[in-house]
Amino acid sequence: MNNKIILNECIQEFKEKNWLDLSYDEIMEIFSSLYITRELDTSYSEIEDSIVDGGGDGGIDSFIILVNDTSVFTEEDIEEITFNESTEIIIYISQAKTENSFKENALDKLYISLEKILDLELEENLLSKRFNPMLVEKILLFRNIWKRSVRKKSKFTINFTYSCKAEDTNVNGSFRLKVDQIVALTKERVNTGNINFNLYSAKELIELYSKPQHTKLELVFNETPITIQGRNQEEDGYLGVVTLADYYKFIVDIKENKIREYLFESNIRHYQGDTADVNQKIAETLEHNSSQDFWWLNNGITIIGSDCNLMHKTLFIDDVKIVNGLQTSYTISKFDDLAVNDDHRSILVKVIRSTQKETIDNIIFATNSQNPVSPTLLRATGEIHRNIEILFGNKGYYYDRRKNYYKNQGKPASKIFNIQDTAQAIEAILNFGPARARSKPTTLIKEDTSYNKIFDKDNIQSFLNCCLIHQKVKDCIKRIESADERNRIKNFTLHCSRILASILTCKNEYDSEDIKDLNVENVDCNTIKEAFELFESILEDYINENPDKNIINIAKANGFVQCINKKLEEHDFHE
Template identity: 35%
Template sequence: MAGNDSIVLDNIINQKTNTTGNKLPNDEFFEIFTFEQILKKYDLSYDELSYGKIGGGDDGGIDGFFIFINNEFVSEDAELENFKKSPCIQLFLIQSKRSDSFSEKAIEKWLSTIMNIFDLEKNIEQIQKYYNSDLINKVSFFRDLYLNLASQHPSIEITYVYASKGDVSSINKKIYNLSEVLKDNTLRYFSGARVNVSFVGARELIDSSRLEKSYTLQLKFTENVISRGEDNYVLLASLKDYYNFVTYDNDELRSYIFAFNVRDYQGSNVEVNKDIKSTLESKDKMDFWWLNNGITILSSKASVAGKTISLDDVQVVNGLQTTNTIYHYIKNRKNDKNELDEERAILIKIVVTNDPETRDRVIKATNFQTPIPPASLKATDPIQLDIENFFLNQEWFYDRRKNYYKNTGKQLDRIISIPYLAQSVIAIVFHEPDIARSRPSSILKKDNDYKRVFSQKISLEVYLFCAKTMKNLESSIRSFISNKVSNIVINEQWNHASPIRILMFHLGMLLVVKTLQKSDYKPKDVEVLKDMDFSNEFISNTLAELIQLTNNYVKSKALPINIGIKQKDFVTYILENVVLDNIK
C-alpha cells in the first residue's frame, strides 16, 4: 500500500505540474506542494509559500520557515502594533524530502540547528557563517519579532514537520525517540511553549490534496427564503447548518471563501468577538440573529430546492468575525462531545452577481460599518480592475483577489499578486529596490504609498512590463544556477539561488538603468521599455556585475548580505558604480 501511495502522489504532483505550467525543478516544486498541504488551513498564496521557502544549501535542515501570529501569516515587515495583548506566535519548521522513507538524519539536523538559531545568547554574526542568507534572514526576523512582542506576553507554538513520500506507520522507533529529544531541547530555549513534531507521508499528502476548494456549496435554511428575484435572497439558517456550510468534512474552516473579506479575524480577545461569544454562550431565550448583524454572501448563481439553497462561487464578504466565533464555539462543543442541539439561527443575505463592479460595491458597502484604512480596500479600486482586465487580455493573471487564479488552476508563473506588482513597480519604476526588498507587505499600507504605486500616471503597459520582467528574472536565475553559469557562480557564497533571490529587485532596476543608460531615470522613461524582453546574456552579465558590487559593498561596511542590501546607501552605491557602456 505504501508503494501505491507513493505512485498516486507522484501522479497528483505531475497533474498539478501540468495544470499550473510549473517550471520549478522537481525537488523545489515538491517542497512548495508539501508546504501548501501542511499549511492548507492558512490558504497561503504562491508568493507566501515561496517567501517561506529556504533555498539552496546550508539550510540547517530547514526547507520551509513560516511564521504566523494569531493564525495570520506575517513577513519581516509586519506591523507588530496591530497585535494586541497575549498574541500567539506560531512557527513552522518544515523539512521536505522526496525520499520514500523517513530518516534519523533529518531530526539530527534540526537538533544541531536549533542549538544556534534558538539560543538568543548567540548573536546573528556568530551563526551566519554556518547558514545561508535566506535562513539567517528568517531567523533574524523571528528573533526580533519574539523579543519585540515580549512585553505583550505572547504564547509560542513551534511545530516541526518532516514530510516525505514514506509511510508514517512504518517509521522507526528511534526516529520518534529523537523527536522527543527535539521537543525537550526546544523547551530549553522557550519554556512554556507548545512544541509539536509531525510526520507527513504520501498518504497524508494525498488526503490533504483531495480537500478540494469547492466554490459550489449547499446551505440548509430554516424558514422560507425572502427574495425579490433570482439575484437576491434573505434567509435564516441554524448555527449548526451554517457551521457545516463553512467547514470541510474534517471540521477545518474553509478559509478560502473569505478571501474577499477586507478584514482578517481579529481573535477571541477583541471586544466585538467577546460579545458574539457571550451571546452564543447565553442561556436566555433570545435568538442569535436578533443580536447580530448577520452574514453577507456573494455568489455567481443560486438555486433553491426545498429548504436548501445551492450557491456557485461562494464568497463571504462580511461576517468574518461572526463566522470565526461561531466556528470555534461549535467546534469546541463537538470536541467536548456535547450534544449539538443548537437550533438558534443566523441571518444571511445573499447577492447573486457576475458583474465585478457590482460585486466590489457590495464589498465596500458592507465593510464600512467601522473605520478601515483606505489601502485595505485596494482590491475594489477601479485601477485594480483595470490592471486585472489588461493583464487578462495578455494572458497574465493579476490576483487582486488573493488566490483566485491559483484556485482556478492558472499558470503558476503568470499569476501576479498585488504586493508582488507593487514591489516590482517600486523597484523598477521608482528605483527603490531596498524598499521593495525590506517592506514587501507594508508598501501599500499607507494611503500615500498606495497612490504613488497605483496611479493613472503609470500606463497599464508599464505595470505588465514590471511584472513580466520580475517573473522572467526568476526563471532566468533558476536556469543560471542549475546550469552553473560561470560568470554568476563567482564564489562559493553565490552558488545557489538563496542569496541571489534577495537581489532580484535590485537586478530588475539595474537592467532598466543599463538599458536607458542613466541612473536617474524618471517613471515616464520606463514606458519606452514596455515591449522589452531582456536577453539571458544581458541578464547574466548584469547579475554578475551586481554580485561583485554587492560583495564590495558589504565587505567595506562589514555587514552581512541580508542586512546590507536593505539599505538605501547600497542602492546609491550600485547606481554610482554600475558600468553604463557595456550593453550588448
C-alpha cells in the same frame, strides 16, 4: 511502490498546471509546503518566499511565519501587528526531501541548528557565520515575534514537518527518539506546549493533494427566503433567517470538527479571538440570552455566491464567500453543542448572487468599511487595480487583487502576480528604489505618498513588464549552481531587476515608456547573467568599502542603491 509512483504523477501535474520551470527538488519543496498549509490559505508566492534551502540552511528547507493567518516577511510587517492574548502565531519549520525514506541525519542537522536558533544570546553576526542570509532573516523575525508573543501571552504554535517519498510514515524507534528530542528541546527553550512534529510520506501528500476544496454548500432557512431581483439577469439576492444549528452546519465541517476556513478568504478581517470585546459579547449572548432571538441582537451575515438555486427552504450556493460576519461565524463555530442540539434561535443572512468583480468589490468594501479598517486592506477595490487586472488578463496574466482568487480558479502560479509583489517590482524598477522595496514592502502600499507614486495611472502600461522583469530575475537565480552564490543574490532580486531594466533599455535613467516597449518574455538567462555579473562587481566594491556591513543590511541600504546608480552612469551599454 504505488504511492511513490502516484506522488510523482501528482508533482508532475502540479508542475505542468502551474507552468513551473523548476528542478524536481524545488517542486517537491513548494508542493509539500503548499499542500501542508493549504487550510491556512497560503499562496504560491508566500511559499516561494519561505524557501531557505541551499548552503548554510541548517537542514531547514522552508521557514513559514504566520500571524493571524497572514504571512510575515519583514520587521515592518511585525510593526503592523497588535499582539494580544487572541493573536495566533503559527510557525512551520519544514524539511522536504526527494528520498524514498525518512533519514535520521536530517533530524540531526535540524537539532543542531535549533540549539542555535533558539539561543537568544547568539546575535545576528554569529548567526550569519552559521546560516545563509535568507534563513538568518527568518530567524530574526521568528525571535522578534516569539518575544512579543510571550509578553502579550499570544497563542504560539510551532509545527515541524518532514516530507519525503516514503510509502508510509512507519519509522524505527531511533528515529522517533530523535523527533521527541527535537520537540523536547523546542518546548524547553520556547516555553510553550504547542509544539508538533508531523511526518508526510507519499501517502499523506497524495491525500492532501487529492482533498477537494468544496465551495458548493446548501443553506437551510427557517422559511423560504425573500427573493430580490437585481437590475440584471446575472445578479439577485436572498434574505431570510437561519437557525443557529443550521448555520453551524453550514460553516463547520462536522466530520473534521473544524470551521471551513476557505469560506472566509474574501473577508477583510480575520478572527479577532475569544478575548476581543465584540466576540465576548457575542459569546455571552449565545450562552446566556435565550429569551430573545439572536438575530434581534446581531447585524447578521453577508454571503456572495456565483450561482444560487432555491428549493423551498434550501438555497444551494456555488463558490461561497462569507464577506461579512466573520467574528460572529467563528464565535458560533466554537459552540460544539450546536452540532448535536437544535438551537431554534436564528441569525439573519443575506445572500447575493453575482460574478461581477466590481459588484463583489463594492459589497466587500461597503460591508467592511462601517467599522475602522486599515486602508491597506481596502486598496484592492480601487479602480486602478481593476484596470490592472484587465490589462494583465488581456496579456494572459492574472493580477491577484484578492489573495488566491486565481489560484482557486486553477490558473498557473507562474502567471499570477499579487498587489504586494507588483508594488515592489514597480518601486524597484520605475522608481529606482530597490532598497525601499526590499525593506519596507508594507509602507509602499500603506502610505498614500508612496502608494500614489507607485500606482500612477499614467504608467499602468509598464506594470506588467516590471513584474515580468522581476520574475525573470528570480527564475534565473534558481538556476545558479553554487548554493552560496544563489543564497546571497536572492537577497538582491529587486536590485538585479533594476540593473536588468537598464541593460534592456540601454539606459541608466529610463522611463515608463521605455519599460512598456520591452519584449520581456523573450529575455533569456544570458542577458540576465550580464545583470548578475554587473551586480556582483558592484557588490564586491561596496563590501570592500564597507566591510562592517552584512548582506541583509546592504540589501536594505540606500547607500548601496546610490552605488548602483553611480556604476550604471559609468557603464557602457550596447544595443
